[in-house]
Amino acid sequence: MSINENYNNILSLVQNAEKNANRSKDSVRLMAVSKFHSTEEIEEAIKAGAKLFGENRVQEAEKKFPSLVEKYPFIELHMIGSLQRNKVKNIVKFASCIQSVDRIELIEEIEKQCAKIDKKIKIMFEFHTGEESKAGFLSFEELKEGVKKATECPHIIPCGFMTMAPFTDDKDLIISSFRKLKDAAEKIKLEFSNLPLTELSMGMSGDFELAIKEGSTMVRVGTAIFGQRQY
């Protein structure tokens, strides 16, 4: 199957899942996760209609995206991988959102670097809801502290929350991970009602339909669009 066929296939599965969950059309955005895939493959996805991309390593994103964004100004890149402080300066230049914000120190650095270039950037707060890796704020209290910190940063637009479900076939575990994110988001939205915290970024190739049922507003799909990654 070509990238074009894969993309359109996944898009219609996303739309079906929206319908089955009684959610309105276009309430879920499809992100094409292009890590480990070439500029040519990304251009194929753009031609298939993809507008939103995700990368998880700054160095790789830097090689591919500044020129792609110049050539296709309507596309958007989100950073979705764990981010070192010293790489923030580079990524804020061409990403429109950093979804993998998992500590206060990172929020401070994003604010500092965006202030320098006079840019406002969207962020999401990554919450650890059960996957094996240690990514994300580990507790609800820490997550809330992160949101509070972001309210003090004029160059940061906090737009929602992100998580990765555990890699397992156990559907109940996956669902409970998505629910943890949604519950945390609902609680925080009550306290920070002035913030535009509308996004729930959850669901990947193996679990995006479940995620949509559980309220995801953005699914991050790599393998099912581009095929297996060659590490």
Ligand SMILES: *Cc1c(COP(=O)(O)O)cnc(C)c1O
């Ligand atoms: C790689 C990655 C994805 C996409 O995973 P697939 O299983 O290939 O769809 C989604 N989210 C994050 C944070 C990733 O690193």
